[in-house]
Structures are given as C-alpha cells and as structure tokens.
Amino acid sequence: MTSAARADVSQAESRLTLAGARVDEARREGRLDVSLFGSYMRMDAGFPQMGIGPSGVLERVRGQFNYVAAGAMIALPLFNRNQGDVARAEAERSGAAARLEATTLAAQSEVAIARARDTRAQEAVALFAGTAQALARQNLAVVRQTFELGRATVFDVLTEQRRYLDFEQAYTTALREAWEARAALTRALGETK
Numbered sequence: 001m002t003s004a005a006r007a008d009v010s011q012a013e014s015r016l017t018l019a020g021a022r023v024d025e026a027r028r029e030g031r032l033d034v035s036l037f038g039s040y041m042r043m044d045a046g047f048p049q050m051g052i053g054p055s056g057v058l059e060r061v062r063g064q065f066n067y068v069a070a071g072a073m074i075a076l077p078l079f080n081r082n083q084g085d086v087a088r089a090e091a092e093r094s095g096a097a098a099r100l101e102a103t104t105l106a107a108q109s110e111v112a113i114a115r116a117r118d119t120r121a122q123e124a125v126a127l128f129a130g131t132a133q134a135l136a137r138q139n140l141a142v143v144r145q146t147f148e149l150g151r152a153t154v155f156d157v158l159t160e161q162r163r164y165l166d167f168e169q170a171y172t173t174a175l176r177e178a179w180e181a182r183a184a185l186t187r188a189l190g191e192t193k
Helices: 007-029 083-148 154-189
Strands: 033-052 058-075
Touching (some): 007 083
C-alpha cells in the first residue's frame, strides 16, 4: 500500500482538481457568449364600464392581446477577456500542484521512516526472542546451582537475577517499540485513522 491512500494526499489532489476547474471556468467566462431568449404573453384586459359595440349593443370594454418576443444577446469580450481571473486561477492551480507534491513527498518520507523503524524493531525483537533469552535463563540457573553447591555467594545470585531482569525489561521494551513502530507504519500508510 502506498501513501496515496492517506487523507492529506487525497485532499491535496482534490484541491488541485478544483483549481483546474476554476481555470477552465475563468477561461470560459472570457469567451464570446451568445444567449437566445424568447417569450410569449397573452393578456386579457377589461374594465367594468360598458361601451357600445360594432353592432350597437352595450358590451363590456375588454380586449385580448398576444405578445411575442424573441432575440439574441451577444457578449463580445473585446477589451476584457478575463485575463486577471485566468492568471489568478492558474496561480492557484500551480500552488495546489506544489502543495500536492510537497504533501506526497512528506507522506513518502513518513512511510520510509516508519518502514525503517518497523524493520529495526522487528530485528531487535528477533535478537531477544532467539537464543539470547534461553541463554539468559540458563546463566541464571547455573549461578543458582553454583550457589547451592557453595561455590557462589548470595550476592552473585542476586547480581545474575538482576541481569536477567534487566534482559527481560529490555525485551519488553523492544516488544513495545515493535508494536509502536507497526502502529506508526499503518498510520503513515493511511490504513488507520
């Protein structure tokens, strides 16, 4: 898995895409624009007064009117082709591209550091878990037997017991470091949040 799954890298990619869309929008706004329009309106107007109609009979004053309108509007960008907005949008896009590259490089470096740390921690655990642990137990058992035979003092046994406890503490520390290194690696890869 690579650093592309990380949220910060995908966010930087989204910002670059948005900046590209803004450049396209600014360029479109600076072009020739033709708008067509059309409308139809029917108006029925009347008054409460009565008037004399063509047949000589009283009728209500009323009229129906039909209006049709159509046309075209053309915007010609002769002096203003939106160069300022296009330049601003292109600058934002180049800034977003630089931020994406920086974020990607930072993510790759975090992953490389986390991988190296994980590898070293696993090697340390392997050193402790191998024959070294059995050898430390065996040394303690030998010193105890020599004490029982009267060849060593109680201080020799306590010293060897202390060495064995220091070894176990170092092994526990190595295990904790290995767990932390693996957790840091999964975070760097973007597998956990």
